[in-house]
Amino acid sequence: MFKVQGINHITIRVSNLDESIKFYVNVLGAKIVHKGNTDIYLDVGGVWLCLIEIKDAKPMDKNQVGVDHFAFTVSEEHFPKAVLMLHEQKVSFTRGPIQRGGGNTVSFTDPDGNEIEFFTGSLQKRMKNWN
Template sequence: MRPKIDGILETAVYVDDMDAAHAFYSEILGLKRMVAGDRLYAYDAGPAQALLVFHRGHTGADVATAGGVVPGHDTTGHSHFAFRVSAGQLEPWRRFLAGAGVEVISEVVWPAGGTSLYFNDPDGNVLELATAPLWPNFLS
């Protein structure tokens, strides 16, 4: 029997400018930074969820820790991830992003009824604010 997966604990994005990324993720999106290092910032993205912001080009080598080796990883190009928000928060987010100078590049109303707002971080990564129902397992 296959063991159960409880959900996604963390997701990652790779950036070139860690200071600009921190300003965006902390000041614009309001995420609290939990870890700050030369190659990684980790943000509280909700209960038992973390957003890892890696310094592109600085994470390819393995990293030895007291607890074991963290395998190297890196990427090129833009990535994507979505934050879950309630439907009642879409309009406040539209206004807030506009006031912060962050352009909503696309808005999608999904067949199941959810809505997504898409915008970019300073490195061009595509971020999404999504409401339920978007996926069959995404209920409000």
């Protein structure tokens, strides 16, 4: 048997690489690690994201099987600042900000409609809250 050590990276298909780079850098504070012709590698709080441009890409139907969203941890202290920044960037909110699952949460979308969440809780807090 082997042990998985953690997430290595997440790859996201986008329709316009330049527009997506602006979003991930300006909204998530991503650091550019490498930029190719149709892809870019970013570091977001220690998480490796790869964006791949797919010309003429169509958004996924919300009723399809696939990734629903991904979430980044934000401290309670910085959560209000994060929400304010999302408003200032005119980001499209899908839920919140609300208190849910043992922490504060806000969900929003990137330019292609991929849902992202900022969450202040932990797995342990969430499980206490759900049980």
